[in-house]
Amino acid sequence: MRSPVSTPLNPALSRRSVLTGALVGGTLALGALPAEASSGKTYRLTVIGTADLHSNVLNWDYFKNADYADKAGNKIGLAQAATLIRAVRDERGTENTITLDAGDTIQGTPLAYYFAKIQPAVGGAVHPMAAAMNAVGYDAVTLGNHEFNYGIPLLRSWESQLDFPLLGANVHDHATSEHAFKPFVIKKVLTNNGTVRVGLVGFVTPGCAIWDRANVEGRLDFNGIVEEAKAVIPQMHAAGADVVVVSCHSGMVPGSSYGDALPFPENASQQLAEEVPGIDAILVGHAHSEIPQRFVTNKATGKQVLLSEPKYWGMRVTVMDLDLQKVSGTWTVSSASAALLDAKTAAPDAAVVRAVDAAHQRVVQYVNQVIGTSTAPLKTATGCWEDVAAIDAINYIQAHTIKGELAGTPAAGLPVLSIAAAFSRGVDVPAGPLTVRDVAGLYIYDNTLLSIKVTGAQVKDYLEWSAQYYRTVTTTTVAAADLTNAVTALAPSGTPDYNYDVVFGLDAPLTYTIDVAQPVGSRIVGLSYGGAPIDPAQEFAMAINNYRQSGGGNFPHVKTAPVLTNSQQEIRQRIIDYVTQTGVLDASLFAHVDWSLTANGAPLTVV
Structure with missing residues (x-):
């Protein structure tokens, strides 16, 4: 399901231009990323990320019954983001890219509400966010706190419709204490110099236990992100992960809207990078912030961990480049960088539009x-x-x-x-x-x-x-x-x-x-x-x-x-x-x- 991209990325631009654009402009237009082929014993892995889509697929405001518009001229929706995602894949090679989402997917618009409450996407009915994300072809998506808003049955139905895993390492079954969702996966990436094993792990803010108590109490328990990571990250390396990429639905800036009501912080992405060794990059969600690139030093190893957050609603797409080097048979990240692509520079992806068009029209009729x-x-x-x-x-x-x-x-x-x-x-x-x-x-x-x-x-x-x-x-x-x-x-x-x-x-x-x-x-x-x-x-x-x-x-x-x-x-x-x-x-x-x-x-x- 590949749709043509009318504006290709520009391979002639230097790496410096990527960083300059990200730091000065905050985001980059389509056509600003360099392409570098792997050679010798080096390899570039590109991680593409979205976050906080909140069931925005099309550039549409259901409350205004018109195209989405704001003062900054932003465009929203997974259809816009998908064009950017496909363009990066076309340039880098799909086999050299991994696409992740950092959660808050099935709540936030009348589209989400309609398929949760008016015509629930259960019992075989396809959720539009499953159809749209499958059309994009994600490698994994992480739970967000809003995934629990409509109850566990709808969440499980959506999960069952996905063509890729739904990750939530710090969510446990209350009765058994076992992981309630897949904690991590290891994706094998073939290169000219052997296989790179990329570990993908997801965490969600523990605030779910408070905000959706009625839906989760007595059924699911939410551990602290750092506490869970200290156990899970070593397990991933023991399972063969050369590189570990975290998809974390928890904000960058420390703090909790719920004060001390829980023993675990709401926003722990920075703390995660600082306190848990063995992480190479973190795709951040939850805070709706625009962070092209930030490095956090791990206190134990002194290693720089790359973090990036792509705003919200599909307005931005994170592109993280991890340059790997193979030394004595082991792959390690030698350098990393990140930038954001801006959805307003892209046209909507035809495959994603087709995947949700019927559902969208039904919701438009309903809300009017x-x-x-x-x-x-x-x-x-x-x-x-x-x-x-x-x-x-x-x-x-x-x-x-x-x-x-x-x-x-x-x-x-x-x-x-x-x-x-x-x-x-x-x-x-x-x-x-x-x-x-x-x-x-x-x-x-x-x-x-x-x-x-x-x-x-x-x-x-x-x-x-x-x-x-x-x-x-x-x-x-x-x-x-x-x-x-x-x-x-x-x-x-x-x-x-x-x-x-x-x-x-x-x-x-x-x-x-x-x-x-x-x-x-x-x-x-x-x-x-x-x-x-x-x-x-x-x-x-x-x-x-x-x-x-x-x-x-x-x-x-x-x-x-x-x-x-x-x-x-x-x-x-x-x-x-x-x-x-x-x-x-x-x-x-x-x-x-x-x-x-x-x-x-x-x-x-x-x-």
């Missing part, structure tokens, strides 16, 4: 169904610093749903609160007809809905934690970029928008202001419920998503709070169901200003 109307526009552009109807709508429907689920239970009398965040600042739904894609765009993740019991004091703590999202500001006018996404110990690259939660009251208003001039932990002012200062001892039922309740963002109290309901139903689908059943999203029921920002007590204007 009109299911109701909205009485007001729903926008999130300013939702990170002011109370907007779009976030209120999510909170209202979550709280309304939980109110119904609590009926007839001992907790039925508890007043209901709800939390939600602006997952995207790009939601812009006009008043009028609502389609499935409009509603899905409000809630882009596949989180499920729970309710927990909290006290007024715990609500105050929760809001104080959320308010660390803001930088300290003492003026009364501030630019948004100087206000939001504050750097914290848990978020060294800045607190993401999805970790700023708004708390909403269903039965009575929950109102408060956030004074961003005050130190973190002392910012919530005038917290009231039903017009009176909140009683620290009062108990509430709080609607919350599974990511947050299981530790995502490390918010206080929620991991240990009593769970009142847990239907394990996706919040997105709950919103779709509500609009379908009522026929209208009536803003008069939920859209009111309950919180605002101040600086030293004066209203804050964000420009």
Whole structure:
């Protein structure tokens, strides 16, 4: 299944031009990689990598019903990436290349949701991500944490449809402690000077145990990446691996969004390179970062380990060159380099497009169904610093749903609160007809809905934690970029928008202001419920998503709070169901200003 590549790679460019392009531009256009044939007792192995595809196959935005577009002019999707992959293979020789993916594959778009929940790809139905990846011809793919979002049966069905192994060395069967997925494979590569045995191993962030507890608890256990690697890497060398390439779904920068909730870090790729001898290169995923090339020194051997991360959604493709030398009958890596190819320089691969076209058309038809109307526009552009109807709508429907689920239970009398965040600042739904894609765009993740019991004091703590999202500001006018996404110990690259939660009251208003001039932990002012200062001892039922309740963002109290309901139903689908059943999203029921920002007590204007 090889499709023609219209723009060949340029063999005349020097190795120096590859490194210069990677370091200066961050990515390289198609036509920038050199080709070097093996000669004597040397050999070049090329490892091609993708990561965090999140079920993006075509350059298509299902929420906008149009080609994907962003300010940087990026293109997305495995079809774009596949053209780059095939071009590298054509130049280097397919037999001299290995193609890997670093996980988060079967979740992230309406395409993924449709084939998980609307028409599940089980019982013989082919998952579009299996069809697309088989068309590319990967050598292996690694588990990502989002692989577990839809439950183990769907994951196993997808795995069974792949023409290559699904790796997860640090995932163990809870009952037997055996590896639950293939830990590694050794691929034999034939050269002019004998066979090179290339070990491919995959690791996934242990945060799966928290984020998908409902799907994995009592069934799968997740060991630390470094801890598992210290056992597995020697096993690979003992099994004959000359070269070891790791596909690691764990970010480069150390740290964990879940704090100390687990004894193992979320992001361990750098630590893996530093602490485990015997690794030659690491394809990094999970953090959605763009890292063309980075070297980390192994503390035990002094060896430089090559790492590279190809952004996300197929926007980039990693190309790692490992130059091998055979000495006394043993192959070793003598030098290494990496660069990124940019998907916007390529046309979509015809074979991949054909593999998913029917599935894509079915999903497009599904998401464009009109299911109701909205009485007001729903926008999130300013939702990170002011109370907007779009976030209120999510909170209202979550709280309304939980109110119904609590009926007839001992907790039925508890007043209901709800939390939600602006997952995207790009939601812009006009008043009028609502389609499935409009509603899905409000809630882009596949989180499920729970309710927990909290006290007024715990609500105050929760809001104080959320308010660390803001930088300290003492003026009364501030630019948004100087206000939001504050750097914290848990978020060294800045607190993401999805970790700023708004708390909403269903039965009575929950109102408060956030004074961003005050130190973190002392910012919530005038917290009231039903017009009176909140009683620290009062108990509430709080609607919350599974990511947050299981530790995502490390918010206080929620991991240990009593769970009142847990239907394990996706919040997105709950919103779709509500609009379908009522026929209208009536803003008069939920859209009111309950919180605002101040600086030293004066209203804050964000420009």
